[in-house]
Amino acid sequence: MKRNRTKKIITFLVISFILIISIKAYGQIKIKVLLPREWRSYTHVKSMVIPDRNHELYGFHHIYVNNKGLKALLSKDEFPQRTIFVAVFYDVEIGKDGSLNQGKKLYYLLMIKDARAEETGGWIYAFFDRDGKYIEKDVEKECYDCHLSAKDSDYVFSKFIK
Ligand code: HEC
Numbered sequence: 001m002k003r004n005r006t007k008k009i010i011t012f013l014v015i016s017f018i019l020i021i022s023i024k025a026y027g028q029i030k031i032k033v034l035l036p037r038e039w040r041s042y043t044h045v046k047s048m049v050i051p052d053r054n055h056e057l058y059g060f061h062h063i064y065v066n067n068k069g070l071k072a073l074l075s076k077d078e079f080p081q082r083t084i085f086v087a088v089f090y091d092v093e094i095g096k097d098g099s100l101n102q103g104k105k106l107y108y109l110l111m112i113k114d115a116r117a118e119e120t121g122g123w124i125y126a127f128f129d130r131d132g133k134y135i136e137k138d139v140e141k142e143c144y145d146c147h148l149s150a151k152d153s154d155y156v157f158s159k160f161i162k
Contacts, residue, residue: 033110033112033124033126034134035086035108035126035128035134036066036086036110039086039088040064042066042067042084042086043066043067043070044062044063044064045063045064045065045085045158045159045160045161046158046159046161047060047061047063048061049061049092049100051092051094058089058092059089059090059091059092059106060089060090060091060100060103061088061089061090062087062090063085063086063087063158064085064087064088065083065084066083066084068082068083068084069083073159073160074160079113079154079156080113081113081115082112082113082114084110084111084112084113085110085111085158086108086109086110087108087109088105088108089105089106089107089108089109090102090104090105090106091103091104091105091106104130106130107127107129107130108128108129108130108132109125109126109128109143110124110125110126110127110128111123111124111125111126111155111156112126119140120140120143120144121144121147121151121154121155122154123144123147125143125144126139127139127142127143
């Protein structure tokens with residue numbers, strides 16, 4: 001009898017151990033996402049241009065938000081889960097008349113509000129090349145660290161410009 005109980009306890013402990021290890025490993029899986037195909041029909045929030053090629057954020061940026069995020073952005077409420085921001089970057093072409101023109105597309109940046117992304121403030125960050133192909137990045141260092149300076153507005157820099 002006693003032996004049987006010990007066996008059961010050991011089996012229980014082994015199973016719990018395996019479960020804990022697999023849950024931990026799952027938590028470390030990088031969340032891979034796709035660029036939402038309908039990004040261009042999201043609401044345009046604002047634009048910015050940084051013509052200095054040496055600047056980290058060089059280019060024309062147009063920022064879009066999905067409907068879920070738009071409501072919160074306008075009412076300054078908390079962003080709901082699955083809020084999506086897309087920032088699209090384009091080359092800057094300087095015309096002979098001094099005009100700054102939008103050139104070819106460079107890349108896309110994406111943020112999705114998702115509670116699973118605990119290490120990056122509750123937002124999934126992702127980078128896509130100009131063809132919309134997912135490119136892996138160390139998002140904690142290459143995105144989140146800079147977005148930390150917008151912590152007071154839930155890591156989002158853009159304000160809606162009417
Ligand atoms: C050097 C600082 C910096 C880094 C690094 C950075 N961002 Fe940003 N990000 C900004 C700023 C500033 C804006 C607002 C730009 C504008 O208004 O055009 C912004 C805007 C955005 C937006 C639109 C929503 C918002 O916060 O306004 C998304 C999406 C975004 N970034 C994703 C990313 C991703 C993904 C990465 C990493 C691959 C990244 N960013 C790296 C500073 C940074």
